[in-house]
Amino acid sequence: MRLSVITSNPGKVREYERCFEELGVEMVHVKMPYDEVQSSELEEVVRKGMDELKKKKGMSDFIIDDSGLFIGQLGGFPGVWSAYVQKTIGNGGILKLMDGISDRSAVFKCCIGCNLMGKDIIVTGTCGGVILEKGRGTEGFGYDPIFSHDGVRSFAEIPLDEKNLVSHRGIAVGLLKEEIVKCQASEDKP
Numbered sequence: 001m002r003l004s005v006i007t008s009n010p011g012k013v014r015e016y017e018r019c020f021e022e023l024g025v026e027m028v029h030v031k032m033p034y035d036e037v038q039s040s041e042l043e044e045v046v047r048k049g050m051d052e053l054k055k056k057k058g059m060s061d062f063i064i065d066d067s068g069l070f071i072g073q074l075g076g077f078p079g080v081w082s083a084y085v086q087k088t089i090g091n092g093g094i095l096k097l098m099d100g101i102s103d104r105s106a107v108f109k110c111c112i113g114c115n116l117m118g119k120d121i122i123v124t125g126t127c128g129g130v131i132l133e134k135g136r137g138t139e140g141f142g143y144d145p146i147f148s149h150d151g152v153r154s155f156a157e158i159p160l161d162e163k164n165l166v167s168h169r170g171i172a173v174g175l176l177k178e179e180i181v182k183c184q185a186s187e188d189k190p
């Protein structure tokens with residue numbers, strides 16, 4: 001089985017490749033821009049993105065992923081604006097906004113839209129943690145240096161396999177795999 005991973009972010013592709021290795025699914029990185037509508041819900045962004053890719057671009061058998069970091073004391077910011085915030089003020093800007101704030105809890109969310117064998121599957125995974133006082137580590141991408149799921153090590157300080165076990169994307173992929181297995185089973189029925 002082959003799935004196109006439609007994203008501009010090679011970090012996501014690395015994570016999907018590792019997650020799907022055991023199912024023998026081949027992941028093909030496709031850089032195809034699509035409209036990410038302004039919405040307060042990751043799921044809505046994904047649903048509309050999938051519609052555009054299927055109807056206007058003729059795509060099938062693909063994955064898209066909309067993720068965000070939601071910081072409690074910042075009213076959920078950067079949330080659905082995470083990509084723009086990462087490109088503009090970056091991790092340093094987030095740390096400045098968090099200066100003097102003691103409750104540093106945050107949630108990473110990942111919504112995956114998968115079109116497979118003519119069916120659409122949408123799943124969401126979350127991972128709670130904290131924003132660290134300083135960025136640490138060199139693994140991963142994006143907000144990984146400033147986010148810690150265990151309050152000790154940042155996502156950029158743990159190996160990819162460990163991140164995939166606990167992360168928002170890893171959890172979402174687990175749910176997706178369950179749906180894919182169901183899909184395969186119904187296709188196999190005589």
Ligand code: ITT
Pocket residue numbers: 006007008009012065066067068069082083084086087140141142143144155167169
């Ligand atoms: P595509 O939309 O092209 O897939 P993107 O990087 O713009 O790529 P998102 O909008 O989903 O992806 O991501 C929002 C931001 O959150 C972006 O800056 C990502 O780098 C960051 N991000 C997403 N998942 C992350 C993760 O697992 N660890 C750290 N940062 C992450």
